Every structure is written in C-alpha cells, then in structure tokens.
Amino acid sequence: MDVNFQEVSHVYMQKTPFETLALKNVNAYFRASSVTAVIGRTGSGKSTLVQHINGLLKPSAGVVSVGEHHLEAKTKRKTVKAVRSHVGMVFQYPEHQLFEETVEKDLLFGPKNKGMDVAEIQKKLPELLQQVGLSESLLKRSPFELSGGQMRRVAIAGVLATNPDILILDEPTAGLDPQGQKEILKLFMNWQRTYQPTTIMITHQMEEAAAFAEYMYVMEDAEIKMQGEPETIYAQRKKLQEMDLDIPEQVQVLQQIEQDSGIRFPHYQLSPAEAADYWRRAVQNGGVPRV
C-alpha cells in the first residue's frame, strides 16, 4: 500500500498561546513494500508525521493518501477506521501498552478490534511468537511476569498479529542494550522480507537506518530538509551536523580512511572483513599513495 503526503501541515493546540506548527507543508511518498527511515532530532516532527498515516492526527491542511483512502482535516471516522485496519504501529517503549491477563489475550486485542478472524489468528500465534524470538509456552503467562526484553517482543507481536499492510516503527529499539537492539532490528527485517509491508521507521540511530532503510527523510523544525538514499544522505555530513545529526560510526571511519589514504571504498555498507579485504587488494594494486 502506498502512502502519500501532499502539502500536509499540522498545528498543535490551535488558537491557544501554546500554538505550535508541528508539520509545515510536508510532501513525502512511501512506496508500497519499501522501507523508509525518518530521521531527525527530538521534536523535529517525525512522530507527528507518522501519526497522520493511521489518523491518530489529522492534517490541519493538505491530504494524506493511504492506498485509495484520503485523510484530510474533515475526514469522517469511518474512513479513519478503515485506514487504521491496514496500519500497524509500534510506539516507543511499546511494552507500556500491555494490559491483558495473558500474553495470548493481549496478542488478540488488535485482531479482535479490527474485526479479523480471531480463531484463524489464534492458531498462528505460536508461529508469531517464534518469529519475534519467544517461546510459545509464554502464551498463557501474564505479560507482567516477563522480563523487559520479552515484554517488548510481546508488544511488537501484538502489532504484527494483524499482519498490517503498513508498518510504522517509532524508535522500536529505544532503551535496549546493543544486543537487544540488533535482535529487534533483525526481527523486523525478517518480517519485512516475508510479508512485505510498507515499512516506515523513525529512529535516532543512523546505524539502524543505514542497515534497514532504502530511502531516508531527514526532518528538522517541522519540515523535511533532506531526502534520498542513505549513501546520498551520508555524503552531506556537514549539512547533517548542522541539524545535530551525525552519520553512522561505520561511515565516519571509512570516510576518514578514504580521506587519509586516497583509496575509495565502493560503498559504506562493507562489513569489517570486506573493508579489510578491499583495502588489501587496493594496496597490492598500488593504489595507496601515502601509507
């Protein structure tokens, strides 16, 4: 399912002294089944942007098209609900949304609300749990007995249970240790490969964006300031730094080496072993002026 923003603006607390413009004439396009990252510092408007996709916020001006539906300032709740049934959203610290007595019930909350075939989905829960890296023996346990990492996975499974056409991830790895972050990201990458939803991920971490996304939007002060493929974005390090953003450590290191040695890497997604091999070959071919 495609998502398209046309000239979308959003004003918070309209007509109060606290009025703020949270989105300013945003145009953005998310192609069906693609993975897009939205980057920006806290308060740049990233969360506001994605909350328009399932009608949690309505545009003050402009149109958000989701598939064949259009969301505008005056869109009826029926349309909003229809759109919502296609969209799954993993919020920051999603474990805070768990509430049922058992993991199973919590997983079925979404499908039930969205009028799906609950019996059918219930049969698939063991598989779903496995996909998020949990054992099916947890189904009858209370979500509040689980560890923090397990709770996060249950909450994520609760969103994936509806198998959404559009999957929105709002800093899904925040607060986890590096190992946990890697695992969660991998989980989403596998999911994406299998079910091909249109995935939109908000993140602070350039590393994550680089590993997962094929396209990036960079936001600042309620506007989209940069867009393009990750490599194009990283090429503009200065501009990023002006927005208090930095390129991934990996890209920094490789760029530094390029600068000092004059050797060019083919791209910046090389694994350490690949980068070392590439370097050795370049040196053997006499491509090193200064080492």
Place this chain on the structure above:
Amino acid sequence: MFENVIIGQYLPGRSYLHHMDPRAKIAAVVFLIIVIFLVNSWHGYALFGGAAIAVYFLSGVPFRYIRKGMFPVFILVILTFFLHAFFTRDGEVLFSIGMFSFYEEGIRQGLFISLRLLLLVYFTSLLTLTTSPIDLTDALEQMFSPLERFKFPAYDVAMMMSIAIRFIPTLLQETEKIIKAQTARGADFNKGSMRDRMQAFVSLLVPLFVRAFRRAEDLAYAMEARGYNGGEGRTKLRLLVWGWRDTLCCCLIAVFGVILLFLRQ
C-alpha cells in the same frame, strides 16, 4: 487529545495579580466569598460587579479563558435562577405564563443567587488562573502550619500535593500516549458498544496503573538517594514574599467589606 487542557488552569503572566503573594490572594478570595453572602441590595451587587471588572483588568487574563472556565457553571446558575423564580411566592405578581406565576421577590432572589454563584466562581477562577499550583500549595502549607500543633501534617500534605502537581503533565502525556497506542490497535474510546468501550477503558487504565507503581518506586529511590528524610531539619528554597501590593489589596478589601455592610438593606 489533551491539547486543550490547561494544567491547573494556570496562565503564566506578569500582571498585578500574578505578582501578588498567594497568601494574600487566598485570603482575599475567602473574604470575598464570605462577604458576598452578606450582600442583599442592588447597590451592593453593582459595587461587587464594579470590583469584578476592576480585578479583571488587574489580572491580564484574556476574557475567553474566563468564559471557558465559567461556562459549565452557567447551567447550574440558570437552574438555580428558575428554581427560585418558580418557588418563591412573595411580593407582587409580575406576570404569568400558563399556570406559572412569577413574583417580584422570586425574580429578585433568583437574580441575587445567580449573581452570587457567578461572582464566586469568577473570583476563584481568577485565583487559579493567576497563581501557579505550586505557589498555592506553598501558601496553603504556610497558612495551615499553625495546625501542626494539633497533629495536622501540613508539611507532608504539601509535599504530596507538590509531587502530584509535578506529575500531572507526565500522567497526561502518558495517558495520551497509551490512548494513541491502543487506538492504533483498533480500540475505540468514543464509539461502539458499552462492552467495547469498557474494554478500551481497561486497556488504558491497566497500563497507567502499572506505570504509576513503577514510577513511584523509582521516585522513592531517587528521593532517598538525595537524602530525603521527611520534613525535619529541612530548609526551603521557595520563599513567599509579602509586598506592598498585598498590603494594599488587603486594605482595599477591608474597606470594600465595610462599604458593603453599609449598603445592606
């Protein structure tokens, strides 16, 4: 969702009223509430109305905030007016509609009571609009501290209140976030069958409680780590300063009270 909620109705500003000591403001409002029940003449209400307008200009609060704050009370006011108008049967009959007759005294009483209610709400909302909740708490703590002798825990109550006030925005943010998360999962808080709405409500309340307990635990550790040990031997940064404004206000209000007494019929 909660964008229109103004915390504690407080509107920061730099007006005369904002600069007053909260103790003086509380005392003044309490005094006015008592006095208003003594007023029983048109002159008295005219004077009170004049005072209300004067205070409005001293508050610097935009009129729409006052209107918004007072709107819910209007229903109550209208109800009280008609109750009095219907059931008081003194004085001459002014006019009749069908089987209902309206008496002079009834209308008069109805108007007086309505005016009282309106003025009462008006002055208290000006108090909360121009005084931050924390200043209010501090003032109340000080005003009630003489009662500590009778084992009234003024200090602890004030600490509890100030922590509660501190966490209201947190709670609102959290509520908004969980509502959004559950809405994204298809819950409907506004429409649907009673059962569905109950379910939606539970999906909000449980996480809120779980979070609140967690927060209380963290907060207790944080306070303990910073040496919190109850009220004993504690010093305070916040100081309430009584200024010329406050003395002036108290004097004016006393004079106002005396004049109103003279205007009693």
Place this chain on the structure above:
Amino acid sequence: MAIIELRELEYQYEESDEKVLKGLTKDVHRGEWLSIIGANGSGKSTLSRLFNGLSQPTEGSVHVLGKNTADDKALQMIRQEVGMVFQNPEHQFVAPTVRDDIAFGMENAGVPREVMLERIKEVSQWVNIEHILHMEPHRLSGGQKQRAAIAGILALRPQVMVFDESTSMLDPNGRKEILETMSRLCRESGITIISITHYLEEAFKSDRIWFMKAGRIEKDITTKNIPDQLEWMEAEGMPLPYKYQLYQEVKKRRIDMRTLRTMVEGE
C-alpha cells in the same frame, strides 16, 4: 587510593534463590572514571545501589571513605558524598521546576537559603542549564533533565557520582551531553565517576572497565589496554564499535592502516 572498598560482597534478592552478586572484592580509586559493563542480569544495576546504601549487602561490606554503608549514622554523610543519577530522567525529577529540583537535595541537607541560591547559580552554570532554571520538567529534553539531576547532586559537593545507565533513555545528543559532562566532572572537578552502562563506546571513554558476568567481575582492565583485549571481547560476543572490528580484521591480515591505528591506539 581507595575511595570505595567492596569486600566479599554478596547480594541476593529475597524472592530469588540465586545470588546476583557473588563475592566481589574490589576498590574504586579516588579520582578515576570507572565503567561497569555487563549484559542485563549481570548484577551491575544491583551493585550500583550498594555504593550509597540504597540497598545493603546480604554478605560482606561496602566502605565509602572508610565508613561502612551498613552504619545508619554514617548513611546521611555517605549519601551526600556519593551522588546518584538514575536511568529514567522523568522519574528522578522531583520538583516543579529545574531550580527547585536542583535545590531538593540541599533542602534535605538543611543548607541555608542564601547558600542554596549561590550554589544553584554556580552549578547551573557549570552544567550549562542556567537558561532553563525556571522551566517545568515536561518542557525539557531528557538530556536537560539529567543535567538538572547532575546539578542537584553537584550542589551537595560530592566526591563520587554514580551513573546508573543514565544515558540509555536519551537520544544521541542527550547522550553526548551527559558523556561530556561526566568527563568534565572527572577531569576538571576531580570527582570519582562510576558509570554503569551497556554501551562499549561509552565505557571506552573512561579510565577503567569492570566487565561483569553472572554476578562476578570477570575482567578489570584499564582502557589503555583495550587493543590487547579486543580479541577476548570479540570471543565474549560483545558488539564492538566498527573501528575496533575493522582494526581486528586488518591485524589478522597483517597489513597496516595508519588512520585506523591512530584511532584505536591513540597518537
């Protein structure tokens, strides 16, 4: 010189049958920046609460400046000397504004008002929050809240500051702010820093690292020796920053990459 001494330290939660900390005997040195790193459940957060007597050891002892944390009379002094910054910025901000929050610890310690005003000015300048003293917590970023917490502790003139995963809930900018502040606290003000973290990059900035695993301190290394320890860290499955991984790969191939060598080994 030792500022905190752990002796045969053991800790066990009441409801559990396994010890979280198993016989730790170690010293924290005056003026150093010590990192404690380990996976979830390694016991590092439990340990953090033992440094200033928020929890008491089941066995063994913790001495701060020669005083036992189990001694109730010393506890007030210990809590002033060992300040603590916690993980969740929102949950340790007690007061209605930044200024009041900085004052909170001093109020508890009975510091006179005039002194408080002076110190608030001083510490808020030091951590660079003097422009937000009047603000309420819901208008602050995570990093600003953490800096307010640091200022509040600093105002009590502590000798040790413990950071219990204080950067893990912050965005990259907030994290950078707090790391810089930690470094300044240690280098400029001579305060002993103990930072509990699960980020290797952060630990690498400190002077010394304790690697915790299953309730024990598995390794205790100074960060000067990092290049020699990389192999061990990799074997333990620790997610090394890219430059260290590349450094290892380059070393295996017996080639020289000067840029990288400077980055990892220093000048």
